[in-house]
Amino acid sequence: MNNLKGKTSGFHLYLVEFYGKNNFDEKTTFEKVRGLANSSWNILPKEQRENYRYDSEVIGHDTVDRKVDKIIESFKAIQAKQNQKRTEAARKVKYFLEDTFDLFDWNSHVFLIGHVNYQVKDKNDFYPIEIGLVKYSFDEGLMDTMYIHINSSPLPIGNEKSARERSEDTHQLPFNTNFGVSFNEAKIQISKFLDNEKPFIFTLNEKDDIAAARYTFDKIMDTEVYVVPLENLLLRSYEALYKKDYANDPFDVLMNQNPWEFYDIGCEYHKDLAASKFCSLAKAKRWAYHLSKILLPPELLYPVKHTIC
Ligand SMILES: [Zn+2]
Structure with missing residues (x-):
């Protein structure tokens, strides 16, 4: 100074x-x-x-x-207090995964899989626009789903162009306009959905997606929600079910070899546009289906629960 x-x-x-x-x-x-x-x-x-x-x-x-x-x-x-909180959170994630991996009954465990679409990242702040969440177990497949559109507009000045580009390229939702519910309403609906589940949400570690999801849940929720790379769920599930290491690159398989990309399984808005490819809910569902396909024998795949058709 x-x-x-x-x-x-x-x-x-x-x-x-x-x-x-x-x-x-x-x-x-x-x-x-x-x-x-x-x-x-x-x-x-x-x-x-x-x-x-x-x-x-x-x-x-x-x-x-x-x-x-x-x-x-x-x-x-x-800041120091928050850093300490983050370190503790990371430790809990590690314990959680080890605990879960130790569970004898892996197939009945309920996992939360989710995705967050955002309008822009401005400095270190994300402006979320859509959240999709599913509850999934290997036994039951898709058990429950939810999506929500969140109003994080108006965006800080100077973000119009990147918001437009992101809308076209990554989510196809209206940008920088009143669209979706308030953060408080989002909190109420998400809390209801999470219920008493362990709030660990698996999402694919693509670009900024993990950081965006962490930022968003941190901003919206009063309680802790841990966002964990989906790749970990694939690796640990494979170990649990087959007692050996998964031989392929889990990110590549989840990201590039997903057979459900063009199925219309998104939220109402994205379905109307026939653009489920971009939808957070559709992504969460596709990942759940894809995990079933990779990890379960065909005779255990039930339509809607584990697979689309
Ligand atoms: Zn959608």
Whole structure:
């Protein structure tokens, strides 16, 4: 905080006030607060900005700086707490998978498989638009499904082009417009679906998909939800069912050799467009079907539950 001459000093005083006036949750970063304060500062009338500069002179730049430093410190403390939470979460995932792998009754275990479509990634923030979830066991196949469209608009300024491209290429849903339910409604519906299940959601580790899903569930839910690469489920299931290692590349098989890509098994919106290929729900279903096909003998594949036809 050394270069606080002239223009910046007024902004820093404004930043301290801005932070004090707004109730930011603990998931907000300092960079985000500073960005929001900056946007709001830039549209202040000139006289008001001058007033902040004047007040900053009166209060003393050092005093203003110390206040800003204090805010930064409090964000660092929150960050450290969150990092610790993440480390603990990773450990729990490991224990969970080992525990589950040890289960004698692998076929009856209920797994959650899911996918999150998002509008854009802006800095480290994802703006989700669709979540698809299925409950699956090798015995029962698809047991339950849900999907939800989430309203994460308006997007931060400057994201229009990438949102349009992502809409065309990856999800085909309306972008940067009121579409879908609020985050709070999403929380209610997802909580209902997760019920008492262990909240470990398997999703394919394609591009940013795991990061997007982690960010989204973290943002929406009050309770912990762990997002785990789907590849792990294939590897461990194979080990559990066949008592040997899977010989192929699990990502490649799940990603590129999925026979259900063009079946219309998505949400109502994607079905209407005949575009289930892009749907989060369809992806979760396809992965469940694909796991059945890879791992179960044909005589155990029941239509709708384990396979489409
Ligand atoms: Zn859909």
